[in-house]
Amino acid sequence: MNTIQAKIISIKRNKDIALIKLEVLDSNNIFSALILDFNTKDTSFINNEIYNVVFKESEVMLCHKDYALISARNKFNSIVIKIEEDDIFARIYFKFEKYTITSLITKEAKDSLNVKINEEFGWFVKSNEVMLSKL
Structure with a gap:
């Protein structure tokens, strides 16, 4: 699991x-978390409070940096x-601020993207794959 600490800066609600x-924290990078089945009476998410932003390494996708x-x-x-790789999978490690982010993709995908150490690549996570947990 990837875990990053971040502060809530806005909450938009629409029905559930x-x-x-x-x-x-300590950066200008913004994460989005899409919470489905959100209870409008739920007060567990509060602006300016710090949460762990958590997402699976299998949900981190790669792309060329210019995409x-x-x-x-x-x-x-x-x-x-x-x-790290074997015959099927490749685990890619990224430096992101003070965190290390891992992505688990197929070796075939790594080879077709020509992923190499010390090169810059894009990575992304869909908002609905992000979980939040209170510190």
Whole structure:
């Protein structure tokens, strides 16, 4: 699991859905979390409070760093710092602020993207794949 600490900066609600924007601590990077089946009386999410932003490594997708137009709100460029692979999978490690983000993709995908250590790549996570947990 990838975990990043961030502060809630806005909460938009529409019926039973909430779109929560969070600013990664000590940076200007913004994460979005789409909460489905949100109870409008739920007061567990509060502006300016700090939460863990959590997402599975299997939900982190890669793209070339210049691929700018994409529907995923959580898209960032980072340097690849490590690669572990076997015959089927490749685990890609990125340096993101003070965090290490991992992505688990197929070796075939890694090879077709030509992912290499010390090169910059884009990575993204769909907003509905992000979970929030209170510190």
